Amino acid sequence: MGEYKIRIGLEIHVELATKTKIFCGCAAAFGAPPNSLCCPTCLGLPGSLPVLNRAAVEFGVRAALALNCTVNLYSEFARKNYFYPDLPKAFQITQHDKPLAVNGKVQYYLEDQPVETVITRLHLEEEAGKSIHSGDSIVGSEYTSVDYNRAGIPLIEIVTAPDITSPAQAKAFLEQLRLILQYAQVSDCKMENGSLRCDANISLHGESGQNGEKVEIKNLNSFRALERALAYEAKRQAKILEQGGVILPETRTWDERAQKTVRMRLKAGAPDYRYFPEPDLPPLELDEAWVEEIRAALPELPLAREERYRSALGLTAYDAGVLVRAPHLAQVFEETVALGHEPQLVANWVTGEYARFARQGSTVSGKVLGELLELIAEGAISASQGKTVLEEMFTNGVSPREFVAAKGLTVIADREVLQSMVEEVLQNHQELVKRYLEGEERLLGFFVGQVMQATKGQAEPRLVNKLLVKALTEGRNWQPREE
Amino acid sequence: MRALAEMLSAGDVTSVELVQHYLDQIQSTDQDIKAFLHVDREGALQAAQAADERRKAGTPLSPWDGIPIAVKDNICTVGMPTTCASRMLKDYYSPFDAEVVTRIKGAGLPILGKTNLDEFAMGSSTEYSAYQITHNPHDLTRVPGGSSGGSAAAVAAGLCPWGLGTDTGGSIRQPAAFCGVVGLKPTFGRVSRWGLVALASSMDQIGPMGRTVEDVEILFSLIAGYDQRDSTSCPDSGYEFGNESLGTLAGIRLGIPEEFFGEGLSPEVAARVREAVRRMEDLGAEVRPISLPHSAYSIDTYLTLVTAEASSNLARYDGVRYGLRVEADDAVSMFKQTRTKGFGPEVKRRIMLGTYVLTASHHAAYYEQARRVRTLITQDVESAFEEVDVVVTPTTPSTAFRIGEKQDPLQMYLSDSYTAIANLAGIPALTLPCGKDKLGLPIGIQLMADHFREDVLFWVGRMLERSLKEADSSGRI
Numbered sequence A: 001m002g003e004y005k006i007r008i009g010l011e012i013h014v015e016l017a018t019k020t021k022i023f024c025g026c027a028a029a030f031g032a033p034p035n036s037l038c039c040p041t042c043l044g045l046p047g048s049l050p051v052l053n054r055a056a057v058e059f060g061v062r063a064a065l066a067l068n069c070t071v072n073l074y075s076e077f078a079r080k081n082y083f084y085p086d087l088p089k090a091f092q093i094t095q096h097d098k099p100l101a102v103n104g105k106v107q108y109y110l111e112d113q114p115v116e117t118v119i120t121r122l123h124l125e126e127e128a129g130k131s132i133h134s135g136d137s138i139v140g141s142e143y144t145s146v147d148y149n150r151a152g153i154p155l156i157e158i159v160t161a162p163d164i165t166s167p168a169q170a171k172a173f174l175e176q177l178r179l180i181l182q183y184a185q186v187s188d189c190k191m192e193n194g195s196l197r198c199d200a201n202i203s204l205h206g207e208s209g210q211n212g213e214k215v216e217i218k219n220l221n222s223f224r225a226l227e228r229a230l231a232y233e234a235k236r237q238a239k240i241l242e243q244g245g246v247i248l249p250e251t252r253t254w255d256e257r258a259q260k261t262v263r264m265r266l267k268a269g270a271p272d273y274r275y276f277p278e279p280d281l282p283p284l285e286l287d288e289a290w291v292e293e294i295r296a297a298l299p300e301l302p303l304a305r306e307e308r309y310r311s312a313l314g315l316t317a318y319d320a321g322v323l324v325r326a327p328h329l330a331q332v333f334e335e336t337v338a339l340g341h342e343p344q345l346v347a348n349w350v351t352g353e354y355a356r357f358a359r360q361g362s363t364v365s366g367k368v369l370g371e372l373l374e375l376i377a378e379g380a381i382s383a384s385q386g387k388t389v390l391e392e393m394f395t396n397g398v399s400p401r402e403f404v405a406a407k408g409l410t411v412i413a414d415r416e417v418l419q420s421m422v423e424e425v426l427q428n429h430q431e432l433v434k435r436y437l438e439g440e441e442r443l444l445g446f447f448v449g450q451v452m453q454a455t456k457g458q459a460e461p462r463l464v465n466k467l468l469v470k471a472l473t474e475g476r477n478w479q480p481r482e483e
Numbered sequence B: 001m002r003a004l005a006e007m008l009s010a011g012d013v014t015s016v017e018l019v020q021h022y023l024d025q026i027q028s029t030d031q032d033i034k035a036f037l038h039v040d041r042e043g044a045l046q047a048a049q050a051a052d053e054r055r056k057a058g059t060p061l062s063p064w065d066g067i068p069i070a071v072k073d074n075i076c077t078v079g080m081p082t083t084c085a086s087r088m089l090k091d092y093y094s095p096f097d098a099e100v101v102t103r104i105k106g107a108g109l110p111i112l113g114k115t116n117l118d119e120f121a122m123g124s125s126t127e128y129s130a131y132q133i134t135h136n137p138h139d140l141t142r143v144p145g146g147s148s149g150g151s152a153a154a155v156a157a158g159l160c161p162w163g164l165g166t167d168t169g170g171s172i173r174q175p176a177a178f179c180g181v182v183g184l185k186p187t188f189g190r191v192s193r194w195g196l197v198a199l200a201s202s203m204d205q206i207g208p209m210g211r212t213v214e215d216v217e218i219l220f221s222l223i224a225g226y227d228q229r230d231s232t233s234c235p236d237s238g239y240e241f242g243n244e245s246l247g248t249l250a251g252i253r254l255g256i257p258e259e260f261f262g263e264g265l266s267p268e269v270a271a272r273v274r275e276a277v278r279r280m281e282d283l284g285a286e287v288r289p290i291s292l293p294h295s296a297y298s299i300d301t302y303l304t305l306v307t308a309e310a311s312s313n314l315a316r317y318d319g320v321r322y323g324l325r326v327e328a329d330d331a332v333s334m335f336k337q338t339r340t341k342g343f344g345p346e347v348k349r350r351i352m353l354g355t356y357v358l359t360a361s362h363h364a365a366y367y368e369q370a371r372r373v374r375t376l377i378t379q380d381v382e383s384a385f386e387e388v389d390v391v392v393t394p395t396t397p398s399t400a401f402r403i404g405e406k407q408d409p410l411q412m413y414l415s416d417s418y419t420a421i422a423n424l425a426g427i428p429a430l431t432l433p434c435g436k437d438k439l440g441l442p443i444g445i446q447l448m449a450d451h452f453r454e455d456v457l458f459w460v461g462r463m464l465e466r467s468l469k470e471a472d473s474s475g476r477i
């Protein structure tokens, strides 16, 4: 299959996180009781009419700008006509030949190499309701229930050029796209809730011209599914071409359980959507100044942020990458650094202990984390005590300064106190001291641990270290004290 | 209507008496006319009683508080069915009032009931109602026109003082002409379409129908105005009634497009319309021949666009959420059987035509072409209004035809030959009676003006109306 070039294009649907639906005032929310967020317009009752939600346009423009698209100051809505129970008007209001935006691009890294994918177009449309079939599909189900809460939630459809050359790149692209849209605050982009959905098309091109037609794959509900389905499909198509077979243009669906793609329908039988301009909505004409306002207010995007973390803040490439890919961590990082803490030190904390605790769901603000780092910097507590305090901050929401005071946590940095403890530890482990002196230097860690334990973690570890090394080296001919 | 309003105001008559009078008329006459699909006796009397109480308390909602009205049954009304004269929406109750209904209720007008129409307003005779055929009060063997035939016949037969119709290609003006009443198709965007069950969204308008130009003007002033729920509604759409100065027609330029006086026009209709033009000339108007070169294509253009939009607008009647549902083994069969049973033949014909003209392989040749011609027709009209104030034409090629006479749908479509142009261009158009043919059937004259110039139509219409009335009482007609 190495002799075939793979061309992949993606079609992505993203639910915009506006408060209300795109053509009516109903709340656009996930998880409400079925059919509780509906009105005549989103149910398509006779006599109802759509009114465009300005916020949906704003979110769409923001997404378009974040993807480096050209925003069309003139665009039109169109009707896409087809019958389905969850489509209340039996047409979807979308944009067809005059979309909101065109000609964008997304830059991202694939195995540390910079790559780019062209965005062909981005348009606004409305979401359909949700059908729940009693059987596997609408045909043959005994009954189908429909929830129209989702009907009318604003969507953007993003179409890429077919310039993606591998399943891994498709996944990397989609991850970057999600990140950009999350940064631009247009959507939560949760694939598991369907607020980010992706269809892919893939075709194979041989050097000697044995090209396959474009095959579309639907039902890709996770990044992993996208990558695996494309890999499966590339292999399947290559095998057919190698055997002299023909790839027909068709639509296939990813069967998650069987881990393979299955034919839905041949393109020859594809529906004709009979598009025409939506007569109930005037053309969408945007004020250029308004678009520029949105552009100016665009938050920093992932690529720019990663660059800034590496060059301006001096973070390691790894930490910069981790932070940028985890916006909630990046936010805490930014807040803490803004308080004047050293960026790499903050990054260590945030990508390390902080990230570990945050995985359990709760969060701690940058301001509070800053307070903790301050305590450590002041020498009031040790870094290892800091970890304990951070855990308390996450699980019980304590304030670090109050907690340290209440628990009486302090760093034992008293040279004399520690010196006697060091000596006591060495005294109690003479056999190990001997081995250390014979060259088993890793035992130093053990001695440090013993001292820390003896002080319940309150010793200043760097000092303990220093005292131990000093005591051990000075005692190359070290003899137990006389009792 | 002003006389009625004064009587109500003076306490010479109560709204309850008035409503009772019309209910009695409906009771005694409507079995022959069949204008109403639903009569809301209790609702109308209750509203009348409330109006009388407001009058007594000195707090009427408007000068017209308590004067009842009839509403075409494709306009949504809470508490009454809204069937569009279709089996598909038998017993359908809308959960909301149309904006125009909110407005007329806000002015205190009790609603007598819902009037008949061609199913989903598709037709020109009211014969395509799924429930009943409405008869022309001037000759019960003839059609009242359509699709607002119910409201036209009800006004003509004295079953209501005025009514609301809807007009997509002539559906107010053609039946008004056939029934000898006055009707206005307003400027597109001047009356909210919220609550009007859509036929062709880019052309539908709700409009007033009444016995005199003044009544139509009053009712127009009640329903016109901006509505944020209709995205095609224009700001500053309101209309203030109270234009008293009648004067002359001096300074008014009338354009006579010869294209509208050619083949297919009944000589009697032509004669009456030309006579009316002479009358207006006598009143001081200047008459100019004009040309609307693309008007010959208006009916084909109109049919292409109306069927395309209708095929999409009527797709929602699938049995899933409301209206008729024919149970079947699966959803697709349910769609098919529901639509097969729910729609009548004319609706099916138009849905099929509309689906055809939008299909990818025919889109360019039909739908796109029709959009281009629509632009040309609109340009014709715009340049005409650079030269004249009012374009005068017959409203219909003939007077009311006999029930069952037009079996060929194409012949039926030609009834809208002179009216569809106003819908394509979005301009206002008024029809008023200008005499009768030798059978005693009414003839209508159509006056069209530029966007938002309903005021000119009412001015010219009132002058012509008065002139015709004077002539009539002196025995010259």
Ligand SMILES: [Zn+2]
Pocket: A021, A024, A025, A026, A037, A038, A039, A040, A041, A042, A043, A152
């Ligand atoms: Zn809604």
